[in-house]
Amino acid sequence: MLVTVTLNTALDITYGVPRLLPHASHRVTEVSERPGGKGLNVARVLAALGHPVTVTGFAGGATGAVVRDRLATVGGLVDALVQVAEPTRRTVAVVDATTGDTTQLNEAGPQIRPAEWAAFQGLYQELLASASAVALCGSLPPGVPVGAYAVLVRAARSAGVPVLLDTSGEPLRRGVAARPDLIKPNADELAELTGSHDPTRATRDARGRGARTVVASLGTRGMLAVTPEGRWRAVPPARVDGNPTGAGDSAVAGLLSGLVEGLSWPERLVRAVALSTATVLAPAAGEFDADAYRELLGRVAVTRESGASGAARTATP
Numbered sequence: 001m002l003v004t005v006t007l008n009t010a011l012d013i014t015y016g017v018p019r020l021l022p023h024a025s026h027r028v029t030e031v032s033e034r035p036g037g038k039g040l041n042v043a044r045v046l047a048a049l050g051h052p053v054t055v056t057g058f059a060g061g062a063t064g065a066v067v068r069d070r071l072a073t074v075g076g077l078v079d080a081l082v083q084v085a086e087p088t089r090r091t092v093a094v095v096d097a098t099t100g101d102t103t104q105l106n107e108a109g110p111q112i113r114p115a116e117w118a119a120f121q122g123l124y125q126e127l128l129a130s131a132s133a134v135a136l137c138g139s140l141p142p143g144v145p146v147g148a149y150a151v152l153v154r155a156a157r158s159a160g161v162p163v164l165l166d167t168s169g170e171p172l173r174r175g176v177a178a179r180p181d182l183i184k185p186n187a188d189e190l191a192e193l194t195g196s197h198d199p200t201r202a203t204r205d206a207r208g209r210g211a212r213t214v215v216a217s218l219g220t221r222g223m224l225a226v227t228p229e230g231r232w233r234a235v236p237p238a239r240v241d242g243n244p245t246g247a248g249d250s251a252v253a254g255l256l257s258g259l260v261e262g263l264s265w266p267e268r269l270v271r272a273v274a275l276s277t278a279t280v281l282a283p284a285a286g287e288f289d290a291d292a293y294r295e296l297l298g299r300v301a302v303t304r305e306s307g308a309s310g311a312a313r314t315a316t317p
Contacts, residue, residue: 012036061087086110109141149175
């Protein structure tokens with residue numbers, strides 16, 4: 001069983017408008033509501049790939065109830081969210097149909113009480129007993145200690161469960177020091193963690209800070225993976241236009257599913273990049289264009305880098 005942790009779940013609301021203009025009224029042409037938060041997005045993609053997955057974290061209030069109702073319709077997904085007193089946050093994405101650009105508005109999240117945090121930690125320990133791997137994803141809601149992910153990483157390691165961490169800022173810095181098996185920052189998060197804007201140098205530095213493996217999402221430039229087995233780059237065949245929200249979460253699902261299936265690093269990266277790209281073509285986070293995904297699996301280019309010079313050779317997925 002895979003487990004995804006979303007401490008700051010959300011109700012994701014996506015509005016489509018013909019063109020987004022500042023200081024103007026807009027007619028919404030499309031609207032959707034879906035369970036949100038990075039770990040829930042990861043879980044929905046994992047379920048679509050055929051992996052049983054349990055989601056945990058916090059949910060509360062009317063928005064939390066809607067999130068749980070929507071999760072109940074996802075086959076292969078088990079809801080183990082902890083009920084809290086304050087309402088789950090909402091996020092609003094406004095998609096400009098003319099440019100394809102997305103404007104994101106994110107609420108902070110509910111205030112988590114000490115007893116609620118303690119209840120979650122107890123449930124998390126129980127889930128680890130039957131977990132094959134765990135993903136810790138997203139921001140922390142108010143009231144959760146900034147070192148929360150470090151605590152959860154150490155618990156997973158103590159239980160012998162591989163743990164992937166996907167967050168940012170101080171929670172990422174502290175979480176990395178707890179030595180997760182894998183982190184998946186984007187370019188900005190990696191630079192914030194290491195102080196370097198050179199992805200090759202920054203990924204090596206992040207490993208030196210404690211992460212066993214670092215897979216950096218580089219947008220249209222694909223992904224860079226630095227692992228104990230070597231260093232790889234994976235690049236999509238072409239730039240695609242669409243909504244990039246959730247593309248990184250789909251990449252996490254690809255990496256986590258590849259881990260538990262025992263795939264090689266080139267195969268994991270092909271899957272992650274194909275899913276990430278196919279998600280850009282889907283209407284909302286937590287979804288991907290299945291036809292595009294299948295077609296992209298044969299077109300993602302992976303190279304293995306070797307030596308200090310960065311010389312590369314093509315790797316066969």
